[in-house]
Amino acid sequence: MGPVDAHQLLTISEVVRRSGFAASALRYYESVGLVPATRTGGGQRRYERAVLRRLAFIRAARNVGLTLDEIRAELSELPRERTPTKADWSRISRRWRGRLTEQIAALTALRDGLDSCIGCGCLSLRQCGVSNPRDAVAAEGGGAGALHLPALVRRQPPLGR
Ligand code: FES
Structure with a gap:
């Protein structure tokens, strides 16, 4: 500026x-x-x-x-x-949209994993879809690395309102 x-x-x-x-x-x-x-x-x-x-x-x-x-x-x-600028924002927001889509997919996988936990309690690091959502998604064809836990789940929000 x-x-x-x-x-x-x-x-x-x-x-x-x-x-x-x-x-x-x-x-x-x-x-x-x-x-x-x-x-x-x-x-x-x-x-x-x-x-x-x-x-x-x-x-x-x-x-x-x-x-x-x-x-x-x-x-x-x-x-x-x-x-x-407006042009910067258009480009960046398109990229963030993809990021949100990934986060929605990750949250959906997490929720679906939680379904199998209800009434289970094994907390198996190998089989529990919530303890190990990356493997759970890979098993569903998402591929290794296709999932990262959503930022809203894994991080504290930055300072401020
Ligand atoms: S606690 Fe058993 S599958 Fe999650």
Whole structure:
């Protein structure tokens, strides 16, 4: 993001109000390099308006299940790590759609595996479809590596609302 008239900059409370993210999340995202902020002479944070679009992107990424590292990697692929444009978003969202499809398939396999657990209790690392969903899916023709546990199942969501 280039230089901007100071009157166009947003305070952290304005960004909180307009984005719905907590101030602590904004500070954290800045500390990990996801959301840039400048400082006034008095040390107060100021944000360019484009940060709102960047935060919308981060929220969408979180909803899809991306980790902060994955979000950072997505943004780093954009020239000068700019805020995603409409064209960037179209390309990225198409890719995420595929990811969601995989997650839905993984969750479906997990649910189906759980069906066989009801009334069983073996918790076999070899046979239980929930303890070992990768093998369960491979056995159904999904192939080794076709399944990874959905992000919503295997990860804590990143910080923020
Ligand atoms: S507990 Fe036996 S199959 Fe899952």
